[in-house]
Amino acid sequence: MTNVPILKIEHLGHAYGKFQVINDISLEIPKGELTALIGPNGAGKTTFYNVVSGRFPPSKGKVFFDGQEITGRPAHKIVPLGMLRSFQITNIFPELSVRENVLIPLLLQHRRGYTFFRPLSREKQLYQKADEVLSKIGILEYGDKPARELAYGDKRLVEMAIVLARKPKLVLLDEPTAGMNPEETERMILLIKELAERFGTTFFLTEHDMKVVFSIAKQIFVLHQGGLLATGTPEEIRASPQVREAYLGGGTIKC
Amino acid sequence: MKKQPNYPKTGIFLIFLIGFLIGCPFFLPTYWTFILGEILIMALFSMSFNLLLGYSGLLSFGQAGFFGVGAYAAALLILKGWQSLSLILLVGVFSAALAAVVIGFLCVRRDEIYFAMITLGFGMMLFTIAHNWIELTGGSDGLPLAALPTLRLPGLELSLFDPRNMYLFILAVFLAGIFLLWRLVRSPFGLILTAVRENKERLAFVGADVRMVRLTAFTIAGGLAGLSGALFCLFNSMATPDFMHWSYSARPILMTILGGSGVFLGPAFGAAVFFLLEQVITHITDNWMIFLGAILIPVVIFFPQGILGTIVKYFDREQETDRQ
Secondary structure, X not given: OOOOOOEEEEEEEEEEOOEEEEEEEEEEEXXXXXEEEEXXXXXXXXXXXXXXXXXXXXXXXXXXXXXXXXXXOOHHHHHHHOEEEOOOOOOOOOOOEHHHHHHHHHHHHOOOOOOOOOOHHHOHHHHHHHHHHHHHHOOHHHOOOEHHHOOHHHHHHHHHHHHHOOOOOEEEEXXXXXXXXXXXXXXXXXXXXXXXXXXXXXXXXXXXXXHHHHHHOOEEXXXXXXXXXXXXXXXXXXXXXXXXXXXXOOOOOOO | OXXXXXXXXXXXXXXXXHHHHHHHHHHOOHHHHHHHHHHHHHHHHHHHHHHHHHHHOOOOOOHHHHHHHHHHHHHHHHHOOOOOHHHHHHHHHHHHHHHHHHHHHHHOOOOHHHHHHHHHHHHHHHHHHHHHOHHHHOHHHOEEOOOOOOEEEOOEEEXXXXXXXXXXXXXXXXXXXXXXXXXXXXXXXXXXXXXXXXXXXXXXXXXXXXXXXXXXXXXXXXXXXXXXXXXXXXXXXXXXXXXXXXXXXXXXXXXXXXXXXXXOOHHHHHHHHHHHHHHHHHHHXXXXXXXXXXXHHHHHHHOOOOHHHHHHHHHHHHHHHHHO
């Protein structure tokens, strides 16, 4: 069973009206392999993520997660299987405390979402788990603060904590370092690497910062005008004339 | 909304408040006992409404529909000769919750203004049914009740036509309703509800069925609106279509905004302010709605968190500076 890819996409396509945003994409991601999806703006990366993660159903094609077909399932039915995602624009619960932000996925995972009468404060175990996640991400000190009060980079870490709380098998990260300063970017990269190594979580991320991509990805997919342009290791992608063509009209990829 | 545990003073204050409320009918004139009873009913109605507005971020314009369903259920059962008040209230709650689950199924798919408009539409439909199905509801005359069941306690039989007994009965049901709501907003479900308000997309993407959470909240709010409606039917000895008119749905909205949707007791406070203002101003002029408007507008502009919301925030800040 270890050979089953964590994610397998077959001939995936999505159109808004007549405009084909992504077209006939097929790919596989082996378990544990840190994978990146790159491509110029408007290549269809976010649409691809939205279709895979269940934000909306694809017009064509199939999605398999860990050997199970999940095509067209809504997000809340995909998440329990172990696939979670982050968003390009930080997506957290701003008025709630950082700890509560992490508690929410834990409550749902442990089927406490419909507990009506027992006080939340009795869920000691879940509070403890939430704190473990926060300390793993390095934001435990902000536990009691409303999430909106945190600095931008820390808010992105809160979203990471939300995503990781349910111990997912696969995490889709949509531009995890977008808008971060170099120091925060460095911290995020280290964190992703560490989590991938220590917990065997598979990360699949999009990124426009090539430095980030080439420093952590083992496998890279290049998306161009809605189609898959190239697949390979960082070295292969860097050397690919097609990729250079797509990105810079024949120049070099800055990295 | 979540800071209450560090407020030992709040507990003492609440015990005094409850004691005061119990004592009221023994020193207030009968007229004011009636007013206070109505305030309690509307406070419960507004607080059930605020489970949607303040906690889940859903503005419903149709809550009077469920209030009315509870009232008519109670009236019909009493006319059939039911004697058990607790059963009458229970059926009131369940019939309103049933109406809410059916209507909610269609409403929770939409957000914001669309949600508000759909609930308004259904509220108007319920009103029309109450108004025009004369065989069942008595049409625009409503269902007047010549007799009310007696309140039976161990070793005690009390007539609800005595204003004092009626008031204490309302107070008991009110406190039970508030206790339920209090436990609910402090439960895991309560946190999930606030998460719907905060960011429904993030919530869906950590594994919650947002529609289902909303539908559950809508059903509970509808059931409690039905409880207040059934109480109101007993209080007035009748059920009329007026209870379901869309302008009646505006009342919990006004009261909640007046008191503050971000504080647990805000809507109840708003209900009290609403009725006290009505009493004071109608003494002076018939056009009291003009004055209500004149008060509401500055509240919304300068104190968007409502009157109680602003007070609580002020004391929070005081405590904060004390600690530093």
